[in-house]
Amino acid sequence: xxxxxxxxxxxxxxxxxxxxxxxxxxxxxxxxxxxxxxxxxxxxxxxxxxxxxxxxxxxxxxxxxxxxxxxxxxxxxxxxxxxxxxxxxxxxxxxxxxxxxxxxxxxxxxxxxxxxxxxxxxxxxxxxxxxxxxxxxxxxxxxxxxxxxxxxxxxxxxxxxxxxxxxxxxxxxxxxxxxxxxxxxxxxxxxxxxxxxxxxxxxxxxxxxxxxxxxxxxxxxxxxxxxxxxxxxxxxxxxxxxxxxxxxxxxxxxxxxxxxx
Amino acid sequence: xxxxxxxxxxxxxxxxxxxxxxxxxxxxxxxxxxxxxxxxxxxxxxxxxxxxxxxxxxxxxxxxxxxxxxxxxxxxxxxxxxxxxxxxxxxxxxxxxxxxxxxxxxxxxxxxxxxxxxxxxxxxxxxxxxxxxxxxxxxxxxxxxxxxxxxxxxxxxxxxxxxxxxxxxxxxxxxxxxxxxxxxxxxxxxxxxxxxxxxxxxxxxxxxxxxxxxxxxxxx
Ligand SMILES: Nc1ncnc2c1ncn2[C@@H]1O[C@H](COP(=O)(O)OP(=O)(O)OP(=O)(O)O)[C@@H](O)[C@H]1O
Ligand SMILES: [Mg+2]
Numbered sequence: 001x002x003x004x005x006x007x008x009x010x011x012x013x014x015x016x017x018x019x020x021x022x023x024x025x026x027x028x029x030x031x032x033x034x035x036x037x038x039x040x041x042x043x044x045x046x047x048x049x050x051x052x053x054x055x056x057x058x059x060x061x062x063x064x065x066x067x068x069x070x071x072x073x074x075x076x077x078x079x080x081x082x083x084x085x086x087x088x089x090x091x092x093x094x095x096x097x098x099x100x101x102x103x104x105x106x107x108x109x110x111x112x113x114x115x116x117x118x119x120x121x122x123x124x125x126x127x128x129x130x131x132x133x134x135x136x137x138x139x140x141x142x143x144x145x146x147x148x149x150x151x152x153x154x155x156x157x158x159x160x161x162x163x164x165x166x167x168x169x170x171x172x173x174x175x176x177x178x179x180x181x182x183x184x185x186x187x188x189x190x191x192x193x194x195x196x197x198x199x200x201x202x203x204x205x206x207x208x209x210x211x212x213x214x215x216x217x218x219x220x221x222x223x224x225x226x227x228x229x230x231x232x233x234x235x236x237x238x239x240x241x242x243x244x245x246x247x248x249x250x251x252x253x254x255x256x257x258x259x260x261x
Numbered sequence: 262x263x264x265x266x267x268x269x270x271x272x273x274x275x276x277x278x279x280x281x282x283x284x285x286x287x288x289x290x291x292x293x294x295x296x297x298x299x300x301x302x303x304x305x306x307x308x309x310x311x312x313x314x315x316x317x318x319x320x321x322x323x324x325x326x327x328x329x330x331x332x333x334x335x336x337x338x339x340x341x342x343x344x345x346x347x348x349x350x351x352x353x354x355x356x357x358x359x360x361x362x363x364x365x366x367x368x369x370x371x372x373x374x375x376x377x378x379x380x381x382x383x384x385x386x387x388x389x390x391x392x393x394x395x396x397x398x399x400x401x402x403x404x405x406x407x408x409x410x411x412x413x414x415x416x417x418x419x420x421x422x423x424x425x426x427x428x429x430x431x432x433x434x435x436x437x438x439x440x441x442x443x444x445x446x447x448x449x450x451x452x453x454x455x456x457x458x459x460x461x462x463x464x465x466x467x468x469x470x471x472x473x474x475x476x477x478x479x480x481x
Contacts, residue, residue, distance in 0.1 A: 090385075091387055094385060119392075
């Protein structure tokens, strides 16, 4: 079996007096599609944000692709990573946000080409060619010159996916990428994600309340509650035969709330 | 007292001399305010706590005292500790410091109005801090600041007569001197008012243009 591409080793995250993650450990294999589910406030977003280095951790270690994420080697030991080190580590990871966070002053094409040109020194023509391929993949090629404000939520999110893909990260993080969308726009984004899962060997971590999608998409499902992994397993096992009572209660509630499986 | 057109033409060159100084003081004061404001804003937002606090204190202090007092201080008190400045320079520094505190506030509000998600998207696409400022934050923060900054520019322009108190030969001072030597006030003071009005009207038109233009960029 291949070595894990992400190794989270008893990390702790505190916001002031509030402990959100308390000694959490987990591993993700290269190419694995992982779904993180659980009640609101259980720390799912926090884990993704920590992996994207948008937060700091209060304790523990994270290894990504064989290297420490928040620590760098120095004189045979480990010291907290500096900005330069983090910058290099971020190359391995991309993230798609719940609220898209497109750059509103740039057209669709420029949203996708900006980072490759700035961070990898890709020439404009080449960056645009690659961006058009990606926009085509997400079905947004005909809107390349539109401004984000002219797009629907589903279209924005598909552009945001293309923007993240343009940097070819080894790991992609998706934080409830459909939950800010009108119901009729959810499917177009999920279709892109399905295609992505089928066509690439990228490692993907997905936080979602779309249980049906999580079931089809994921190789493995983690159920979180209060910053801890309560149960994990194959989608069929978690969704059809949950063993833990908290998982059962959660699934019953979310299905009663009208979510499909 | 009758309006005397002959007198008007006679004093016009002197007043235009003054107007030139007024415009020069406004332009230099605004440039200085723009830079000082940036320094204040950056110190307040990014400096270590003690320095940020000290900056806030200085900003509040400058804002809480009248410009006229500050001008007197710079021109008449600083020489006591050996700092002797030409009148115009003292005036420009006074305007720049005073309006720099307002500019700082505009900058701060403009930057803080850029949503946190923009910083995070920049980080997630691995931009450096510098690239984030240049390509993501400032292009969004600056356009909405322009109308507010232009408003302060107009306000500053209308406060330049205060510089006459420290002997700067700007428009108001020139008008006063021709009035005092001829005992005719109506023409010089009316002209001062008209000059300021014309300049303000031009500025307002320009301001509307800026607002339109930057509103359009957003919609494009
Ligand atoms: N910046 C912050 N400051 C203080 N508390 C925070 C902050 N961000 C998150 N939290 C808290 O951390 C806990 C976990 O939040 P997180 O966003 O990770 O939950 P989640 O599982 O993603 O929930 P949801 O399903 O609602 O998105 C919550 O109690 C939240 O209130
Ligand atoms: Mg969340």
